[in-house]
Amino acid sequence: MTSLAEITETIRSGSSVSVIGHSTRTPPTSGLSPDVWVTAPSGVEDFQPDEMTIRCGAGTTIEELGATLRERGQFANLCDTGTGTVGGALSAGRSGLRRLGRGSMRDTLLEVRFVDHRARLLKAGGPTVKNVSGFDLCRLFVGSWGAFGVAYGVTLRTRPVAAVERWFSTEVDDAVAVSKIQQSFFRPSSILWNGREAWLCLEGHPMDVDEQISTSRHRWEPTLGPPSVLGLHRWSVRPVDVAAIVVAAKGSAVGEMGVGVVHHPDIARPGVDQPSRQAIVERLLTSFNPERRINRHIDFTQL
């Protein structure tokens, strides 16, 4: 672990600096190497169960965060994104397969503390769940792959763990039937479909889960969890288009219904960005990372 003082000193010296966590995620890479690799501070600094917030180093592992929160019956909405570090999960900014019910990871980051390209210690956001004090720079950090600086500490919103979480599956090959499933369950955590089989995740009171399943028109069988989407490429599409893409993939793709993500065997076609949006991104990078010294191993043109 690199100390905060070492990180600031390295940046102040003019070296290019990149942050490395556990390398469990795949960023868009530039092919360049930094002068210095650093790791972010780790460890839980402050957990307030009755505030439903936790403050920790960005290098804290997802496992450590999850274990700390579980002791008090809570979780953060990034705990199901696999292994690695909190900073890594936020950098990638991709929620897990239960986004339909749990919402986006982007709502989880309340405050970020970071070192900028001039080695200054900056803060964005605040420690409370509700906060509209100033512009929301935190939202930009999630999914930015470290474009704005070296995040060393974060405050996250936590939530109570549901009494039960259960996965079910059923055979269904009709897109219309899947759309009826979407409307027949109350706030399901996940509905996945591969064109032949649907998976459903319900969280909450066990009797509510049982009641929802028993009154469904479909015969749902308990299953251990969602299908694996490892090795598939993530397509971001309009939610209304998911079913058609899944049908066309003939069983090889898994769609997150109601969300707008398809896990597909083919690489997603790059979208066409608007020049006006690109100009905003370019100006942001010019201000926050003018020489691209911070995380230069990332290809920021894909932001």
Next chain:
Amino acid sequence: MINSEELVRELATGLPEGAVRNQRIESLLYAHDASDFVGRVGAVCFPESTEDVQHIVKTCVRHGVPFVARGSGTGLAGGATPLDGAVVIVLTRMNRILEIDPVNRLAWVEPGVLNLDVSHRVHDSDERFGLHFAPDPSSQQSCTVGGNVANNSGGPHCLADGVTSAHVLACDVVLSDGSIARLGSEESEGNGLDLRGAFVGSEGMFGIATRVCLRLMQNPPAVRTMLLDFTSVREGADTVSAIIAAGVVPAALEMMDRLCLQAVEAYIGAGLPIDAAAVLLVEVTGLRHQVDHEADLVARIGRDHGARTIRVAQDEAERALLWKGRKTAFGAIARIKPNYYLHDTVVPRRALPTVLDQVYEIARRHDLLVLNVFHAGDGNLHPLLVFDRREPGVLDRVHAAGEEIVRASVAAGGVLSGEHGIGLEKRDFMPLLFTDDDLWAQVALRDAFDPTGLANPGKVVPSPAGCGDLQHVPQGAWI
């Protein structure tokens, strides 16, 4: 030097007839929002389309004139107050609900659509549960979606489901160069930076949203609304923390203190316990077994913390009456004094008892009455300082007390605003929370969206340039 005649003539060219006004009545009407800050209007425009907004923005930039977008003007922090002869762009004519997708639970709307109209329109869109737009500020009958986006508005029912940012998937935005950018997408974690997230809550300083994609929520099949009353405010506040610590996040968790209860009871006659020091209005929603379980838990925690009575709404009519009491509290206060100043800060929940004690003490020292009606579950305080503006010197005391409340909230580990925004009201308090370096980052963010600096300048971030030709509301005005 602004040539206002030429500006008005150019604005009018290409806009619908009567869409540009610069008569005295409009200049007075649109010189302020619902705060007590009064600015100066250059002209008032009523666009009906994105193209109209583009035309107005391009014209303003060509003339070097600032512009301020607004909806119904219900903002309480001066965010929509025009400074230095800004052109006011009133978006209330852009009030169409464009598209509803009930299966994927989203809707595209124009910014002038009223908040509550969205929920009314989509209520029956989902055959089984019905749908709604979750943010429900107290002004939801009159505030617009565009205003909600600008302020990242909240409301009582945002405790469990989050504030506006969690319910906006995308915005089509007219930037200060007149171009259009789509920020976000119907898939809420689309590729690239979350510019949508930065835009929501930017108080009109990043551009003007002309189409907004909203996330809709299923209506809960079961609802339990409870009123718990306490003989001390501290007991009520401690109950709030205990409920959350027990793993219950109610849909809403509101507090009203005695003076507020008395005003509301006199106004609506809901049978509220007017001898209580405070009540908690708690609503748990969801599927029936979960609701039963959480309602039992809330009642048990309440009793453990000294709740005298626990009233459970027996039907929808009683539930509506209890909520009417909460949502009309601001109007009811007119029975006590003709004017009020509503504050908005957030403190950690565990600090609620201490900060509430400080609020009462601050009001007492300044010889003011204070009522508290607020989103206790979020720690989002709303102290209402009630006064009679005709009393000499009272406004000075109100502002002094308000500043002390803000400072006490921040000192307790809180923040400046939970839902009203910074605007003009709290702009100069920003250094209480942020260093100069932190504020540099916020300015850099703003500049990236609006390099011209003409989109609603002078708000949110303190600047050495001061606050333009701004005045407080004249004597006798209602705020």
